[in-house]
Amino acid sequence: MLEIRELAASIGDKPILKGIDLTVPDGEVHAIMGPNGSGKSTLGYVLSGRDEYAVTGGSATFNGVDLLDMEPEQRAAAGVFLAFQAPIELPGVNNANFLRTALNAIRRAHGESELDAVQFLKMARVATKQLAMPDDMLKRNVNVGFSGGEKKRNEVLQMAILRPKLAILDETDSGLDIDALKIVADGVNALRGPAFSALVITHHQRLLDHLIPNRVHVLAHGRIVRSGGPELAKELEKSGYAGLIAEAA
Amino acid sequence: MEEPQWARVDHPPIDYQDLHYYAAPKRKAGPRSLEEVDPELLKMYEKLGIPLKERAILAGVDPDTVENTQVAVDAVFDSVSVATTFQETLRKAGVIFCPISEAVREHPNLVRQYLGTVVPTGDNFFAALNSAVFTDGSFVFIPKGVRCPMELSTYFRINARNTGQFERTLIIAEEGSHVSYLEGCTAPQRDENQLHAAVVELVALDDAQIKYSTVQNWYPGDANGKGGIYNFVTKRGACRGARSKISWTQVETGSAITWKYPSCVLLGEDSVGEFYSVAVTNNHQQADTGTKMIHVGKGSRSTIISKGISAGQSNNTYRGLVRMLPSASNARNFTQCDSLLIGDRCGAHTVPYIESRNPTAKVEHEATTSKIADDQLFYCRQRGLSEEDAVGLIVNGFCKDVLKELPMEFAVEAQKLLAVSLEGSVG
Numbered sequence: 001m002l003e004i005r006e007l008a009a010s011i012g013d014k015p016i017l018k019g020i021d022l023t024v025p026d027g028e029v030h031a032i033m034g035p036n037g038s039g040k041s042t043l044g045y046v047l048s049g050r051d052e053y054a055v056t057g058g059s060a061t062f063n064g065v066d067l068l069d070m071e072p073e074q075r076a077a078a079g080v081f082l083a084f085q086a087p088i089e090l091p092g093v094n095n096a097n098f099l100r101t102a103l104n105a106i107r108r109a110h111g112e113s114e115l116d117a118v119q120f121l122k123m124a125r126v127a128t129k130q131l132a133m134p135d136d137m138l139k140r141n142v143n144v145g146f147s148g149g150e151k152k153r154n155e156v157l158q159m160a161i162l163r164p165k166l167a168i169l170d171e172t173d174s175g176l177d178i179d180a181l182k183i184v185a186d187g188v189n190a191l192r193g194p195a196f197s198a199l200v201i202t203h204h205q206r207l208l209d210h211l212i213p214n215r216v217h218v219l220a221h222g223r224i225v226r227s228g229g230p231e232l233a234k235e236l237e238k239s240g241y242a243g244l245i246a247e248a249a
Numbered sequence: 250m251e252e253p254q255w256a257r258v259d260h261p262p263i264d265y266q267d268l269h270y271y272a273a274p275k276r277k278a279g280p281r282s283l284e285e286v287d288p289e290l291l292k293m294y295e296k297l298g299i300p301l302k303e304r305a306i307l308a309g310v311d312p313d314t315v316e317n318t319q320v321a322v323d324a325v326f327d328s329v330s331v332a333t334t335f336q337e338t339l340r341k342a343g344v345i346f347c348p349i350s351e352a353v354r355e356h357p358n359l360v361r362q363y364l365g366t367v368v369p370t371g372d373n374f375f376a377a378l379n380s381a382v383f384t385d386g387s388f389v390f391i392p393k394g395v396r397c398p399m400e401l402s403t404y405f406r407i408n409a410r411n412t413g414q415f416e417r418t419l420i421i422a423e424e425g426s427h428v429s430y431l432e433g434c435t436a437p438q439r440d441e442n443q444l445h446a447a448v449v450e451l452v453a454l455d456d457a458q459i460k461y462s463t464v465q466n467w468y469p470g471d472a473n474g475k476g477g478i479y480n481f482v483t484k485r486g487a488c489r490g491a492r493s494k495i496s497w498t499q500v501e502t503g504s505a506i507t508w509k510y511p512s513c514v515l516l517g518e519d520s521v522g523e524f525y526s527v528a529v530t531n532n533h534q535q536a537d538t539g540t541k542m543i544h545v546g547k548g549s550r551s552t553i554i555s556k557g558i559s560a561g562q563s564n565n566t567y568r569g570l571v572r573m574l575p576s577a578s579n580a581r582n583f584t585q586c587d588s589l590l591i592g593d594r595c596g597a598h599t600v601p602y603i604e605s606r607n608p609t610a611k612v613e614h615e616a617t618t619s620k621i622a623d624d625q626l627f628y629c630r631q632r633g634l635s636e637e638d639a640v641g642l643i644v645n646g647f648c649k650d651v652l653k654e655l656p657m658e659f660a661v662e663a664q665k666l667l668a669v670s671l672e673g674s675v676g
Contacts, residue, residue: 048631049630049631050627051627052623071630072627072630072631073630073631073633073634073636075631076630076631076632076633077633081631081632082631084628087628088622088624088625088627088628089625090625090629090646091646091647092645092646092647092648092649092650093642093643093646097642098629098632098642099632101634101638101642102629102632102633102634103633105632105633105634105635105638106633109633141646158632162633
């Protein structure tokens with residue numbers, strides 16, 4: 001279970017998050033919506049440990065352990081996965097090698113044996129097949145020369161292989177056509193289960209037709225201004241954020 | 250002659266009167282057992298996966314010392330037996346691989362014919378010094394049409410360990426022969442000598458191919474820039490025959506100062522020169538390294554791929570010359586120089602010289618400078634990699650085009666070495 005209490009964070013002198021309260025019980029998928037600049041991506045970065053952001057107050061625990069106290073790789077080992085809005089290119093680093101190194105680092109942290117190249121490839125091929133991705137995705141350099149859609153799908157592939165307990169998807173759906181969107185939703189749905197939860201940051205109701213959330217939260221000016229069921233997303237699609245933000249201000 | 254001053258390196262004046270020229274340098278008392286060796290050094294050996302016995306020898310533990318007799322003798326014994334089987338196979342193929350001092354005695358005609366013809370005695374200050382005083386080094390001769398049955402490695406040549414400051418290497422590949430030569434070792438070696446001025450000469454006749462790979466990891470000095478080796482080396486290959494090929498691959502991570510330009514003189518028609526280099530500098534290390542490709546023959550081709558990585562407060566310079574002479578019709582060169590910066594106190598410099606005196610010759614030069622970006626590190630760490638593993642992965646990716654040119658077993662060691670050399674350079 002992810003529990004966030006009064007979380008405040010800033011970049012430089014500029015406060016971005018101004019007291020977030022949010023609980024995501026195990027097995028649930030929560031959507032975070034809200035206008036540009038409301039702090040959605042910052043929330044993802046703060047939870048995963050990007051050090052440009054300074055936490056100025058509050059707490060965030062996952063399954064009882066304090067996330068904010070850990071290095072990014074320790075959070076990854078604890079099961080936190082961030083699907084980046086703009087995935088990073090690693091020239092010369094083979095995708096399969098990158099993923100195997102990451103998976104083995106996490107396995108080591110859990111005291112599990114490492115996978116050799118053959119075992120890993122077997123497993124990775126199953127994942128690419130499930131996600132309808134070409135095998136050569138594994139041979140290419142991490143995100144180098146990938147189209148926008150391929151980069152997003154590569155994030156989903158990484159998630160499928162690393163099998164996180166808490167996935168944070170930062171606008172993974174933006175810029176995707178409807179087929180790719182379904183692949184992303186299927187990727188998350190395949191992981192759904194009692195020991196998996198997700199925070200899905202999105203601008204569009206569209207994704208939530210395929211990936212039905214348990215709860216929807218609206219973030220504005222660094223605070224959650226409204227929460228509700230899946231119907232809230234549909235309502236926002238019609239009426240926009242303006243009314244909500246005026247209410248909150 | 251005077252010391253060259255044009256390199257971007259800085260060091261106190263060298264007292265040439267204080268060097269040992271005619272005798273093997275007297276050994277100072279080395280550590281008597283592994284317990285007396287710098288623990289940092291031992292930690293590094295462990296990370297590189299070097300067997301315990303070899304660690305003792307590399308760390309300079311005196312083999313005659315009582316405490317370690319067993320260890321050292323075993324190690325030497327191992328090497329002797331490996332070296333012996335090795336010599337047998339080579340002899341059957343007609344290949345000569347021996348200390349150059351032995352070659353002078355056993356094969357004087359070959360030595361006389363080739364020595365000093367690629368790097369003349371007066372070539373440069375350090376080559377002159379070496380030519381005047383060298384005592385030993387390696388000699389390789391591959392006869393006509395022979396493909397050397399194994400990779401030749403100095404690592405197996407026991408006496409290579411104490412050749413000292415002025416090593417001399419001569420490799421001759423006759424018509425249609427092939428040889429791959431490996432120099433160095435990934436383990437950082439302690440050495441009492443501060444100045445190293447080696448000379449390497451390669452000769453390739455018609456259709457011959459020489460591949461020369463180096464992993465250089467001499468003591469770089471401590472984190473404050475004290476101590477460390479000055480590595481001032483002259484390496485040059487002559488592609489004398491038509492369609493001959495000389496390929497230099499180097500991974501340079503050690504030494505306080507590296508001054509080194511493995512070059513090719515492409516005399517033969519359609520001859521090929523290649524230079525693949527990774528140079529890593531950390532802390533206060535300085536490297537000024539690159540190559541010269543001198544195109545004389547028609548249709549000669551050369552490729553230069555240089556990857557410089559600077560970390561700490563180090564300076565890393567690529568200096569290269571591509572010269573197309575009037576006779577070099579339709580000659581081609583492609584150069585790619587990439588620099589990677591880690592941190593904000595280091596420097597990367599690129600100094601390419603291009604001279605073309607033939608209008609049909611083609612020269613291409615590409616260069617990039619980049620930094621390991623914070624977002625790349627964060628991306629890797631978010632996936633579970635430690636910061637050091639992330640740097641290792643990114644740096645190895647950056648060097649991939651060069652590392653793939655190394656013989657297989659060397660490539661694996663070199664990858665580990667890159668990661669270890671850069672440890673602690675981030676954050």
